[in-house]
Amino acid sequence: MSTWDVPAKPTLRGHFGMVASTHWLATASAQSVLERGGNAFDAAVAGAFVLHVAEPHLNGPGGDMVALISPANGGPTVVGGQGPAPAGATVEHMRVEGLDAVPGAGALAAAVPGSVVALFGLLRDHGTWELPDVLQYAIDYADAGVPAAPSLCSALETVTELFTRSWPTSRATWLPSGRPPEPGDRVVNPVYARTLERLARAGSAGGSREERITRAIEEWQGGFVARAIDEFVRMPHEHSDGIEHAGVIRESDLRAFQPSYERAVNLRFRDITVHKADIWSSGPVLLQTLAILSHFPDDDVDPATARGIHTITEAMKLAFADREAYYGWRGSVPIERLLDPDYIASRARIIGPEASMEWRPGAPDGGEPYVPPLRTDVDPHAVGVGEPTVRASGETRGDTCHLAVVDRHGNFVSATPSGGWLQSSPTIPELGFCLGTRLQMMWLDPTAPSALRPGERPRTTLSPTLISRDGVTIEAVGTPGGDQQDQWQLPYLLRRYIQGNAMQDAIDAPTFHTTHLPSSFWPRQWTPGGLVLEDRLPAEVVNELRDRGHRITLSGAWSLGRLSAVARDAATNELFAAANPRGRQGYATGR
The missing domain is CATH 1.10.246.130 (Gamma-glutamyltranspeptidase, large (L) subunit, C-terminal domain)
Known part of the structure; x- marks a missing residue:
């Protein structure tokens, strides 16, 4: 018998509801939602926001998400939370900036954030819970803190020099003591907790449940979140090429984005x-x-x-x-x-x-x-600043997240949130998170099938599965x-x-x-x-x-x-x- 024939733990079996994810806090939060009467979609959204807090080096609210869902009364459907290139993200602009490829770090590489809007839409269209109740898990962990995993400590160790030299807002958020945390240290993000609270308030008063959640989406796309992003990225900052560039994403780009439901x-x-x-x-x-x-x-x-x-x-x-x-x-x-x-x-x-x-x-x-x-x-050592790449040695430099949920009704969710890693670009101080770098997957060759073009989605690696x-x-x-x-x-x-x-x-x-x-x-x-x-x-x-x-x-x-x-x-x-x-x-x- 081979050593891997005897697993460290068994496949779990039950009949009420099951959750599996890349972090135990997200798994526990999603299961809590199921136990309190929520369905798989309520649970998945709650767990996904906890992943933003528990694994900020692997995903974040400024990033993206692809999910496959299967309602008990329907078949597999794709939730497209992959934002497109902003209107100002053109091949010509990148060339003017002296680039032959989209950078691996910095706001110039940011696609329109798609994860939060897609998650809110999933909750509105398929869930049953109110938005403040779903967000409370993530708010609590952002305020009270989460124990730093070794991978988070390693990621922060990698970017300490960059944060200290060039990204002061990231240093203030993630290195408050001036050094990376040790494994087990409590990591807090009260600024992001206040961001979630403001979104929860926007989605809590007046109208139907669907109308309330829609107002929270509008607050993200055209309210304080969009304004803070627009203002902050205009300031040049160091990118992965070692040169300072300004971002091109604007409030109008966030307003224009609509997540999609598509055939699988x-x-x-x-x-x-x-x-x-x-x-x-x-x-x-x-x-x-x-x-x-x-x-x-x-x-x-x-x-x-x-x-x-x-x-x-x-x-x-x-x-x-x-x-x-x-x-x-x-x-x-x-x-x-x-x-x-x-x-x-x-x-x-x-x-x-x-x-x-x-x-x-x-x-x-x-x-x-x-x-x-x-x-x-x-x-071989020239990788992006903590991007989710795996070196030839097998060493993982950052990564992504995954969350899978099934409830007793037969509703399924397979979600892969990613992007907006804390090492992607400088933290936006009013929001407590940064933007992603998904545009690095687009080529600056206009003949490429995944060429950079405003309004088009980058060809993402996010790849959940349903069977x-x-x-x-x-x-x-x-x-x-x-x-x-x-x-x-x-x-x-x-x-x-x-x-x-x-x-x-x-x-x-x-x-x-x-x-x-x-x-x-x-x-x-x-x-x-x-x-x-x-x-x-x-x-x-x-x-x-x-x-x-x-x-x-x-x-x-x-x-x-x-x-x-x-x-x-x-x-x-x-x-x-x-x-x-x-x-x-x-x-x-x-x-």
């Missing part, structure tokens, strides 16, 4: 259907990879064997090449064409026994695929991890739905990812043939992968993957939950 795209794989956001996200990478793997027997896609890891990795390389060629607002090829059986079969046929070092996008429409700059000359069987949603899963999100979900799904593993076992098993793609994050490095493995994998597996030509990097034994998941047996109404043990922050609960 899906793929049938074996006896399940996998649901993702469309090609304005990275989600269809998972669908394309599963479609390619459907051409191989089960033994060839076992993520515990060298043959399986090789096949999975090579399929992922092909899907990511198509992502760069076709995903984005300018994508000329719809996902249906990229999932066409004949096209997928042609992609599967080019997977050989050796690791490919080539960049191999397909041509489903017969045209010339877009090929991005493939930079291999980037300093259904016979038209009934049965599971919600997701993970932080930037470009690794779909890569880490894939072995989990194979273990769950081919090998029949329990949820916690599938999460605990050692995982891997390829770096054979240009990173979505500044400075956009490509590592041909790169394959990062948790070193719990047996030596014979690692050696065979090397023999096949993969450029192996061994990461820590419990370093890759941040999955959280909830599930429901449609026949018995039994509920399940599991969460990632890596980093000792993720937690699942329920009854």
Whole structure:
């Protein structure tokens, strides 16, 4: 028996409600909402705002969110909380600023904040609770403080010099004693608590419940929040290129944004259907990879064997090449064409026994695929200021969050909030948070499918998942991890739905990812043939992968993957939950 065959904790089972997330405080808060009569949507919104407070280095109110929801009386739907590029964010403006890429840190890289408006809208349209009651959990933690996790302390250690030298408002908010906190120290953010209280007051008086929450949205988009953002970003400040730039986001950009409810795209794989956001996200990478793997027997896609890891990795390389060629607002090829059986079969046929070092996008429409700059000359230590990238060593420099909820009625939420990390750009002193840097995912080449253009969404890496069987949603899963999100979900799904593993076992098993793609994050490095493995994998597996030509990097034994998941047996109404043990922050609960 392998060491990962005995999980540290079991898959949870119950019938009332289940929550799993990347931080125990968010999990506990969401479960509290369920226990007090709220539904999955009330619980998810409460938990998401707690994540802003508990993991401020991984997400924030100035960032974005993608969620997949499945009401008990409906099918999977995408909640698009990914804001677009502001009106002033043009290729021409970036060139005038002397940039050849959107910076990895600083307000010039900020998309319109989409997370808060999307969460408020989700509560209004599908929840049952009043806004002040939902926000009270986050307000309490922002005032009383949360214990600093080691990852938060590490992130603040990384940016202490920057905050001290160039970002005084961030220093005042996050380094009040002049030094980073120690693990376990209490971290408070009373300014953000007052921001939430003002929004709660705006959403608490007069009219129907829906009208009250709409007024809070209007206060965010056209009231004190929008005004503070507009005024603050006009002041130049240091960006990741070491130069001072002013931001271009304005109050009018916040007023113009509307989060969306969109159809999910899906793929049938074996006896399940996998649901993702469309090609304005990275989600269809998972669908394309599963479609390619459907051409191989089960033994060839076992993520515990060298043959399986090789096949999975090579399929992922092909899907990511198509992502760069076709995903984005300018994508000329719809996902249906990229999932066409004949096209997928042609992609599967080019997977050989050796690791490919080539960049191999397909041509489903017969045209010339877009090929991005493939930079291999980037300093491996030159990462964005705490952006959610994973180094070749497996070291995580920041990340994202995830929250999954299922209630006794069969309502599901799989939400991935991100962006607005405390290290993204200077803290806005009147609000207690900063803006995100999602525009770094857009190219300054106007011919790219994900080129920078005002009013268009960047191609986000946020990639939550819903699973259904016979038209009934049965599971919600997701993970932080930037470009690794779909890569880490894939072995989990194979273990769950081919090998029949329990949820916690599938999460605990050692995982891997390829770096054979240009990173979505500044400075956009490509590592041909790169394959990062948790070193719990047996030596014979690692050696065979090397023999096949993969450029192996061994990461820590419990370093890759941040999955959280909830599930429901449609026949018995039994509920399940599991969460990632890596980093000792993720937690699942329920009854």
